[in-house]
Amino acid sequence: MSEKNNINSDGGAPDGLAGKNAIVTGGSRGIGRAIVERLAGSGMDVTFTYLGNEEAANKVVSENPDLSITAVKVDGRDSEAVNAFIESVYDRVGTIDVLVNNAGVIRDNLLPMLEDEDLETVFKTNIEGVFHFCRAAVPFMMSKRSGSIINISSVSAEKGGRGQTNYSASKGAINSFTKSLAVEVGRRKIRVNAVAPGVIETEMSKDVRDLAGDEIISNIVLKRYGLPSEIANAVWFLASDLSAYVTGQILSVDGGFKM
Amino acid sequence: MSGPLSGKVAFISGGSRGIGRANALTLAGAGADVAIPYYNSHEEAESVCEEIRGMGRKSMPVQADISNSKTVDEALEEFETEFDRVDLVVSNAALRGLKPATDMTLKHFPNREHLLEEYKTRTPLGPTLVPEQVADAIYLLCLPESAMITGPTLFVDGGYAISG
Numbered sequence: 001m002s003e004k005n006n007i008n009s010d011g012g013a014p015d016g017l018a019g020k021n022a023i024v025t026g027g028s029r030g031i032g033r034a035i036v037e038r039l040a041g042s043g044m045d046v047t048f049t050y051l052g053n054e055e056a057a058n059k060v061v062s063e064n065p066d067l068s069i070t071a072v073k074v075d076g077r078d079s080e081a082v083n084a085f086i087e088s089v090y091d092r093v094g095t096i097d098v099l100v101n102n103a104g105v106i107r108d109n110l111l112p113m114l115e116d117e118d119l120e121t122v123f124k125t126n127i128e129g130v131f132h133f134c135r136a137a138v139p140f141m142m143s144k145r146s147g148s149i150i151n152i153s154s155v156s157a158e159k160g161g162r163g164q165t166n167y168s169a170s171k172g173a174i175n176s177f178t179k180s181l182a183v184e185v186g187r188r189k190i191r192v193n194a195v196a197p198g199v200i201e202t203e204m205s206k207d208v209r210d211l212a213g214d215e216i217i218s219n220i221v222l223k224r225y226g227l228p229s230e231i232a233n234a235v236w237f238l239a240s241d242l243s244a245y246v247t248g249q250i251l252s253v254d255g256g257f258k259m
Numbered sequence: 260m261s262g263p264l265s266g267k268v269a270f271i272s273g274g275s276r277g278i279g280r281a282n283a284l285t286l287a288g289a290g291a292d293v294a295i296p297y298y299n300s301h302e303e304a305e306s307v308c309e310e311i312r313g314m315g316r317k318s319m320p321v322q323a324d325i326s327n328s329k330t331v332d333e334a335l336e337e338f339e340t341e342f343d344r345v346d347l348v349v350s351n352a353a354l355r356g357l358k359p360a361t362d363m364t365l366k367h368f369p370n371r372e373h374l375l376e377e378y379k380t381r382t383p384l385g386p387t388l389v390p391e392q393v394a395d396a397i398y399l400l401c402l403p404e405s406a407m408i409t410g411p412t413l414f415v416d417g418g419y420a421i422s423g
Contacts (some may be wrong), residue, residue, distance in 0.1 A: 011262030012289045013398050179421045186383020186418050226407040233404035242395035248421035256409040
């Protein structure tokens with residue numbers, strides 16, 4: 001909670017993040033990279049995971065020489081690898097204050113065309129991965145009686161979309177997971193929230209924007225796509241002391257999506 | 260001294276007390292100038308404005324009954340004598356006579372004891388809400404980077420609504 005008139009380094013309300021430690025999954029590109037840079041820019045030590053793109057991951061570190069950022073290759077689908085990763089971060093930095101579950105994949109197709117692999121990859125990465133990281137990190141937060149978990153959901157969790165049955169089901173699961181975990185760990189002063197982005201200008205959404213751009217824009221009240229930095233800003237708020245009494249919420253950052 | 264809301268002008272109804280007051284001070288702290296419509300809390304409104312002016316921002320109280328569009332128009336005319344724009348409108352004022360649940364008597368709520376107990380036991384983060392926590396959520400929505408947040412209701416309730 002902020003003290004009135006107490007000014008943060010950027011001249012805004014104090015967020016209480018400087019000197020704390022964050023883990024961000026899938027931080028090498030797109031929204032994840034923006035989250036890494038936003039939290040590190042607030043004075044946090046940030047460790048992010050990546051899976052496939054080592055070059056992009058190294059760039060996030062090398063292009064931010066003044067920020068405290070570490071990249072680690074981790075497959076979130078592998079629970080033992082996740083446990084080992086979380087323990088290694090804890091051993092290195094001493095606390096896990098913020099966990100952002102951002103890693104996600106998309107395998108859009110009409111239902112009859114979806115292969116088993118399209119289901120497995122999406123569910124294992126988008127929802128099982130979130131279970132793995134939370135299960136490993138929550139005990140460290142409990143012992144400190146403090147922590148904030150932010151899961152990246154999607155507008156697809158609530159609005160139907162052609163070709164998105166697997167993706168939207170995985171994001172709907174994130175919303176339900178978020179509320180249940182919030183109730184489960186609230187008494188230990190751990191907050192759990194989600195951010196639900198609309199269509200954001202990233203590589204991941206490029207195909208759908210190319211395919212149905214006009215239709216999408218016509219359904220967005222503000223008539224534009226979002227920026228990764230705008231998602232990062234919502235994550236920053238939920239990570240910070242400014243949201244000390246906010247838990248179990250799904251915060252939409254979508255420019256107002258109409259059915 | 261600059262902040263993320265430098266150059267912005269905020270209009271915060273009910274800004275003289277409670278959540279509105281905390282909100283006025285938070286936005287001023289981040290750089291905004293603040294006008295505070297009030298109904299009958301003239302002294303409190305003037306005191307908040309004085310505190311904000313002490314922070315180097317412009318601030319003025321304007322008397323208005325926000326349930327009456329004519330007096331709101333008059334308040335805006337007065338507002339225009341000091342400010343040439345409005346960027347942020349916070350409709351915070353609530354019906355006079357509303358009280359914190361903890362101050363209500365059996366007259367206000369026959370089941371008060373029961374409700375309070377339920378709130379305490381059901382809310383995951385416990386019954387510890389203070390005005391600054393709501394003010395901080397409003398602060399998020401006022402930031403330029405929140406430009407794509409429109410429509411949703413952000414609950415600041417310690418998880419009460421999702422836990423029943």
